[in-house]
Every structure is written in structure tokens, then in C-alpha cells.
Amino acid sequence: EAQVTQNPRYLITVTGKKLTVTCSQNMNHEYMSWYRQDPGLGLRQIYYSMNVEVTDKGDVPEGYKVSRKEKRNFPLILESPSPNQTSLYFCASSVDRVVEQYFGPGTRLTVT
Amino acid sequence: GQNIDQPTEMTATEGAIVQINCTYQTSGFNGLFWYQQHAGEAPTFLSYNVLDGLEEKGRFSSFLSRSKGYSYLLLKELQMKDSASYLCAVLRGGGNKLTFGTGTQLKVEL
Numbered sequence: 261e262a263q264v265t266q267n268p269r270y271l272i273t274v275t276g277k278k279l280t281v282t283c284s285q286n287m288n289h290e291y292m293s294w295y296r297q298d299p300g301l302g303l304r305q306i307y308y309s310m311n312v313e314v315t316d317k318g319d320v321p322e323g324y325k326v327s328r329k330e331k332r333n334f335p336l337i338l339e340s341p342s343p344n345q346t347s348l349y350f351c352a353s354s355v356d357r358v359v360e361q362y363f364g365p366g367t368r369l370t371v372t
Numbered sequence: 373g374q375n376i377d378q379p380t381e382m383t384a385t386e387g388a389i390v391q392i393n394c395t396y397q398t399s400g401f402n403g404l405f406w407y408q409q410h411a412g413e414a415p416t417f418l419s420y421n422v423l424d425g426l427e428e429k430g431r432f433s434s435f436l437s438r439s440k441g442y443s444y445l446l447l448k449e450l451q452m453k454d455s456a457s458y459l460c461a462v463l464r465g466g467g468n469k470l471t472f473g474t475g476t477q478l479k480v481e482l
Binding site: 293295300301302303304305308310316318319350357358359360361362363364365366 | 402403405413414415416417420422459461463468469470471472473474475
């Protein structure tokens with residue numbers, strides 16, 4: 261089954277404790293992206309990747325890191341999480357940036 | 373900068389037609405997407421417009437006017453399952469960045 265998976269689905273952590281949210285797709289897609297979704301602000305793009313070893317900032321990259329060492333994986337790293345990073349995070353992938361993106365199920369992160 | 377505006381909420385009756393508008397101001401426009409998101413779920417793709425005009429796909433149609441910075445999503449023969457948030461998103465910045473509006477919450481009533 262073609263899909264985008266994210267782990268974990270739910271995470272509660274404390275300020276400053278490094279964490280990684282994994283994202284994997286099995287569709288051989290080149291374009292992958294991370295978003296956060298907050299009430300009243302909608303979906304905002306954090307980082308995107310055009311292909312292996314090619315990543316760039318979206319609209320809200322501060323406090324996040326990403327890497328793309330393999331085509332299928334695009335982890336999101338929070339080196340020192342803060343409460344303002346409490347949000348619902350979505351990973352998405354597509355064959356190309358100008359076609360439909362397939363979204364993962366989301367990761368709900370709470371930073372206390 | 374970039375700005376995308378959609379109505380926050382809309383209500384319509386089952387079987388009717390509803391039009392959800394989206395206006396945008398952005399640099400480096402490369403196309404406009406519409407996504408549907410049910411509560412507690414991930415967004416799913418509805419349409420993509422890059423040229424002016426109307427794209428029809430079943431009960432859903434999407435229109436784009438690049439000169440006016442305007443798009444709309446038209447939903448016909450509304451069903452209860454169409455109750456969801458509808459997200460307008462602009463592809464910009466050379467076609468690599470996707471910026472979403474805050475979404476329109478549509479409620480379909482009997």
C-alpha cells in the first residue's frame with residue numbers, strides 16, 4: 261500500500277530534550293516536506309526537500325533541522341524543543357513539487 | 373510577502389452548491405492547490421490550477437484568475453460527508469514552497 265508513515269504519532273516531552281520525528285514514504289517520491297498546523301494559523305511549511313541531500317527552508321524553519329540521506333526518509337529534528345513548538349506536524353511527499361502531495365497521518369507533539 | 377485569504381466558516385444545505393473563495397498576494401506564483409481536511413485527519417488533494425480557467429473533477433470544480441489573484445472551489449450536490457475544512461495553497465518561490473491559507477470550515481446541514 262502506497263503511504264507516508266510518521267513516528268511517533270503522539271509525543272509529550274520536556275523543554276530542551278532533543279527529539280526526532282521520522283517520516284518515510286514507499287512511493288519513490290522525490291519531493292518531501294514538513295508542515296506544522298496550529299489553530300488559526302493553518303498549515304505552515306517548515307522545510308522541504310527536492311531530492312536526496314537537497315533541502316531548503318520553508319516559511320517557519322527556526323528551531324528545526326532536517327536531513328535527506330535516503331530518498332524514502334525525511335526526519336524532522338528538534339534539537340532543543342520549546343513550548344511554542346507544541347503543534348500537529350505533518351510530513352508529505354509527491355512525485356514532483358507541482359503535483360498532489362500525500363500527507364502522513366500527523367504527529368501531535370506537546371512540549372512542556 | 374505573501375498573503376492568502378479565505379472565509380473562516382461557511383454553512384450550506386445538503387444537495388446545494390457552495391463556492392469557497394480564495395484570494396492571494398504572492399511573489400513567484402507557480403500554481404494553486406485545494407485540499408480537503410476532515411477533523412482529526414490529514415489533508416487530501418482536490419485540485420491544482422496553474423493556468424486561468426475552470427478545472428472540473430466530478431462534483432468539485434476549481435477556478436483560477438492569475439491576474440486577479442483569485443481562485444474558488446465549487447462543490448455541487450453537497451453531501452454530509454463534504455463537511456470539512458478546505459485549504460487553499462499557493463505554490464511560489466520558483467515553485468518549491470507551498471503556502472497555505474488558514475482554511476474554510478464548511479458545515480453541510482440537512
